[in-house]
Every structure is written in structure tokens, then in C-alpha cells.
Amino acid sequence: MKRLGIIGADGRMGRAVEALAEGRYAVAARITLANPDYETLADCDAVIDFSAGPALIQSLPHLRGGVPLVSGTTGLSDAEEAAITVASQHVPILKSGNFSLGIAVLSQLAQQTARILGAGWDVEILEMHHRHKVDAPSGTALMLGEAVAKGRAVSLSDKAVHERGGQREEGEIGYAVLRGGGVYGMHEVRIVSESEMITLGHQALNRDVFADGALAAADWLGGKTPGLYSMRDLIEI
Numbered sequence: 001m002k003r004l005g006i007i008g009a010d011g012r013m014g015r016a017v018e019a020l021a022e023g024r025y026a027v028a029a030r031i032t033l034a035n036p037d038y039e040t041l042a043d044c045d046a047v048i049d050f051s052a053g054p055a056l057i058q059s060l061p062h063l064r065g066g067v068p069l070v071s072g073t074t075g076l077s078d079a080e081e082a083a084i085t086v087a088s089q090h091v092p093i094l095k096s097g098n099f100s101l102g103i104a105v106l107s108q109l110a111q112q113t114a115r116i117l118g119a120g121w122d123v124e125i126l127e128m129h130h131r132h133k134v135d136a137p138s139g140t141a142l143m144l145g146e147a148v149a150k151g152r153a154v155s156l157s158d159k160a161v162h163e164r165g166g167q168r169e170e171g172e173i174g175y176a177v178l179r180g181g182g183v184y185g186m187h188e189v190r191i192v193s194e195s196e197m198i199t200l201g202h203q204a205l206n207r208d209v210f211a212d213g214a215l216a217a218a219d220w221l222g223g224k225t226p227g228l229y230s231m232r233d234l235i236e237i
């Protein structure tokens with residue numbers, strides 16, 4: 001059986017991945033805060049990461065032999081993102097802020113809708129997650145904003161408004177963040193004119209949807225050449 005490493009193995013997602021991997025992979029490395037045995041990752045056939053920036057960055061040197069990495073950790077700094085891009089010269093890495101099929105499709109729809117309608121329509125991105133979530137806005141909400149920006153041929157960092165302190169300006173991509181209870185993940189892209197509103201929405205109904213997608217990504221990534229891949233590469237949209 002192929003050997004799987006899990007970074008953040010004791011976390012909500014790490015536990016979901018370990019449970020779903022049973023019968024498909026032998027879990028050969030479990031990286032946790034208490035047991036940071038990063039060198040055990042080098043002997044794995046694939047590694048799945050749902051942890052935090054520092055853990056992900058510490059793992060990278062141990063994958064340089066070419067161990068494929070699937071990473072779902074969000075809230076990374078620019079320096080951490082850059083380190084992943086550098087590592088992908090030696091290692092196949094599939095990184096996504098969301099491993100559900102529905103969000104991959106929603107992202108494509110948001111891009112197309114933004115391209116067709118243009119900046120005359122206002123875009124607001126809403127997300128809600130459980131009370132324990134650390135980063136805001138979510139990695140998925142940022143991905144959806146990137147899709148809208150790509151559809152409009154603009155840069156998200158130029159157009160994103162994370163806290164509205166006054167009146168809206170044309171072309172803004174606004175964010176609204178809610179936190180509470182046990183919500184697995186709710187995202188909406190609202191595209192609004194003076195006369196009508198399109199709502200593209202998605203709700204995760206359990207945590208396994210992300211773990212399942214990450215395991216499918218690990219299967220797909222085996223044997224790929226080094227590079228930085230996305231869920232859209234996997235499902236070919």
C-alpha cells in the first residue's frame with residue numbers, strides 16, 4: 001500500500017484525511033506540534049498538509065527528493081507563498097484553498113460571469129465559517145476574488161476591499177466575513193446591478209468533502225513532474 005504523510009494530523013482536517021485514507025494509504029508519517037518528525041515525510045509516496053504556515057514551510061526541505069505535496073493550508077504570508085513556488089521547482093505540489101468539486105466549478109462560473117458583465121456590476125464576496133477558523137477572509141473567498149479579477153482582467157490586490165468604511169467605488173471587489181458555530185464553509189459571490197442580482201453560492205455539508213478532494217489530488221499528483229498545480233488542473237476546467 002502507498003505511504004501517506006499528514007502534516008497537521010491531529011487537527012480537524014488531518015483527522016478527516018486519516019479516517020478517509022484507511023484502506024487506500026498506509027499513514028506512515030503524522031506531523032503534529034507535539035511530534036514534529038519532519039524527516040519521516042521523505043519516505044512517503046504522498047504528503048497531505050492541513051496545518052499552518054510554519055509547519056508547511058518546515059516540511060518543504062524533506063520533500064526535495066520529489067515527494068508529491070497536496071496542501072490545503074490557508075492564510076499563508078507572501079513569503080510562505082513564495083517558498084512554496086520555489087519548492088515546486090523540485091516537487092510536484094497541488095495547492096488549493098478548497099478541495100471541493102463544487103468550489104472549483106463555482107470559481108469558473110464566477111470568472112465567466114465577471115468577464116461577461118464587466119466592472120459596471122458590483123461584486124461582493126460573502127463567507128461564513130466555524131468559530132475556530134483563524135484566517136479571514138477564507139482561502140476560498142480569496143480564490144473566488146482572484147477568479148473575478150481574472151474575468152475582469154484586473155489585479156485583486158488593487159480592487160479588494162476587506163473593510164468598508166465608506167461609500168462603494170466602481171470596480172471594487174468587496175468582502176464580508178462571518179464567523180460562528182460549526183459552519184463547515186459557506187461562500188457566495190453576489191454580482192449586482194441597479195436592477196438585478198446574481199448569487200453564485202456553495203455550502204460544504206461536511207468536512208469529508210475537503211478530505212476526499214485532497215486524497216483524490218494526492219492520487220492524481222503521483223508521477224507528475226515538479227510544478228505548482230491547482231484543482232482546476234485536476235478536473236481539467
Ligand SMILES: NC(=O)C1=CN([C@@H]2O[C@H](COP(=O)(O)OP(=O)(O)OC[C@H]3O[C@@H](n4cnc5c(N)ncnc54)[C@H](OP(=O)(O)O)[C@@H]3O)[C@@H](O)[C@H]2O)C=CC1
Binds near residue numbers: 007050
Ligand atoms: N483547502 C481546503 O479545502 C481546506 C483548508 N483548510 C485549511 O486547513 C488548515 C487547517 O484547518 P483545520 O484542520 O480546521 O485546523 P486545526 O487547527 O484543527 O488543525 C491544524 C493542525 O495543525 C497543527 N499545527 C499547527 N502548527 C503546527 C506546527 N508548526 N507543526 C506541526 N503541527 C502544527 C495544529 O496543532 P495544534 O492543534 O496543537 O495547534 C493542528 O492540529 C487551515 O489553514 C484551514 O483554513 C481547512 C479545510 C479545508
Ligand SMILES: O=C(O)C1=N[C@H](C(=O)O)C[C@H](O)C1
Binds near residue numbers: 134139185
Ligand atoms: O478553515 C476551514 O474550515 C476551511 N478553510 C478553507 C478556506 O479557508 O477557504 C476551506 C473551507 O472553506 C474550510
